[in-house]
Amino acid sequence: MAPKKTIGEQQLEDFDLVFKALAHPSRRNVLTVLQARGGTMTAGDIVSRFSYAWPTMTRHLQQLEQAGLISVDKKSREQYYTLNAARLNEVMNNWLKWFE
Amino acid sequence: MAPKKTIGEQQLEDFDLVFKALAHPSRRNVLTVLQARGGTMTAGDIVSRFSYAWPTMTRHLQQLEQAGLISVDKKSREQYYTLNAARLNEVMNNWLKWFE
DNA sequence: AATATATTTAGCATTTTTGCTAAATATATA
DNA sequence: TATATATTTAGCAAAAATGCTAAATATATT
Numbered sequence: 001m002a003p004k005k006t007i008g009e010q011q012l013e014d015f016d017l018v019f020k021a022l023a024h025p026s027r028r029n030v031l032t033v034l035q036a037r038g039g040t041m042t043a044g045d046i047v048s049r050f051s052y053a054w055p056t057m058t059r060h061l062q063q064l065e066q067a068g069l070i071s072v073d074k075k076s077r078e079q080y081y082t083l084n085a086a087r088l089n090e091v092m093n094n095w096l097k098w099f100e
Numbered sequence: 101m102a103p104k105k106t107i108g109e110q111q112l113e114d115f116d117l118v119f120k121a122l123a124h125p126s127r128r129n130v131l132t133v134l135q136a137r138g139g140t141m142t143a144g145d146i147v148s149r150f151s152y153a154w155p156t157m158t159r160h161l162q163q164l165e166q167a168g169l170i171s172v173d174k175k176s177r178e179q180y181y182t183l184n185a186a187r188l189n190e191v192m193n194n195w196l197k198w199f200e
Numbered sequence: 201a202a203t204a205t206a207t208t209t210a211g212c213a214t215t216t217t218t219g220c221t222a223a224a225t226a227t228a229t230a
Numbered sequence: 231t232a233t234a235t236a237t238t239t240a241g242c243a244a245a246a247a248t249g250c251t252a253a254a255t256a257t258a259t260t
Contacts, residue, residue, distance in 0.1 A: 023123035
């Protein structure tokens with residue numbers, strides 16, 4: 001049978017993934033670089049702006065993707081990563097609601 | 101001489117400490133428990149609501165304190181921890197500004 | 201003074217995260 | 231078909247985070 005998550009459980013899971021993704025400064029930087037450059041970049045463009053080996057960045061990007069903060073679109077050989085700012089704001093504001 | 105941090109450097113450091121503190125679900129839970137119970141609790145009250153050994157919770161609380169998300173006031177034997185919701189909202193909103 | 205209460209510090213083992221290099225895959229170009 | 235380009239997967243070592251127990255500290259009570 002399907003996992004059947006309640007809305008609260010889903011939200012808890014979202015908070016977990018998103019806060020874990022945002023825990024590393026370089027992952028936060030990826031998001032701001034994406035935002036600053038219009039929202040979409042290829043993996044290679046992103047890698048070239050950081051001093052990480054490519055596989056290291058690949059993994060950071062995957063974590064951001066699992067959290068839903070970026071999405072990928074493959075075009076021929078290149079991966080286009082797009083910032084999901086709406087999701088970022090939504091999840092964070094949902095969490096911050098508890099502290100208003 | 102004094103470290104002389106620019107405002108931007110200070111903010112970067114804030115983001116680092118705050119996001120690191122929020123990375124662990126139990127630390128986030130401590131904040132919501134504090135909020136739900138009026139904003140202030142003793143260390144013992146907090147410990148009793150979680151299934152951690154006391155030293156483990158002590159360390160979580162110290163991390164939250166270093167991030168400025170809670171503050172402590174010692175009264176005789178007890179430590180009163182108080183949620184700093186204003187700081188939480190301020191730091192988070194400062195960061196989220198980049199993605200508006 | 202002796203004991204009880206509230207909490208922290210020290211030290212250690214386990215798990216998770218991070219970053220790297222080497223190898224693999226997939227698509228494009230010559 | 232051979233080679234170049236873009237990127238991921240596998241596997242490992244080092245660093246950081248997490249949780250525990252035992253011991254220490256500090257204050258209150260008897």
